[in-house]
Amino acid sequence: NAGVTQTPKFRILKIGQSMTLQCAQDMNHNYMYWYRQDPGMGLKLIYYSVGAGITDKGEVPNGYNVSRSTTEDFPLRLELAAPSQTSVYFCASSYGFEAYEQYFGPGTRLTVT
């Protein structure tokens, strides 16, 4: 099992550019999440999904979009990148949501200049 994988590991974007952060899991988890972690802070939820075709906004969704066409994949789209989106992005998945831990990917470090 690869667990949760994310690509790319690092990326530098110019202001106004767009990109997609890829996330995949091979644990057949229904629940998937995108978080961002700003320096010296905890993680904040951007979007989450409870199954293929179902997504919902988290705490900080502005400037992002997601889709969930398969159980395995949960890409995060950044449109018109802004310096405020400079952060480390984590994708996570879980089997359930109550007592179940979330498994995290290794993160993508994004810099917008």
Add this chain to the structure above:
Amino acid sequence: AQKITQTQPGMFVQEKEAVTLDCTYDTSDPSYGLFWYKQPSSGEMIFLIYQGSYDQQNATEGRYSLNFQKARKSANLVISASQLGDSAMYFCAMRPPAGYALNFGKGTSLLVTP
């Protein structure tokens, strides 16, 4: 909205000693879950321990235990017999009832010295 507070930005502990990392939370809901994650310098998030709000016993996982005091709304992580590899950021997080994602605190940086 649920809030997680970790008041210790940084902690030091000597190898082989025990250390307690503080976490308080604010919620009016009776049902919730509390988690602790470790983030080493390499950046990945590693699950350590879980405590449900209705669990009667404090959770334990190896050298990790959670000191859960529901009335005080605290969920402190206790690491026994600290090792050099325990040096990392530690995050407390809460899952609200009927909620799917976790609310994280700002974290505590732990440094274990020889």
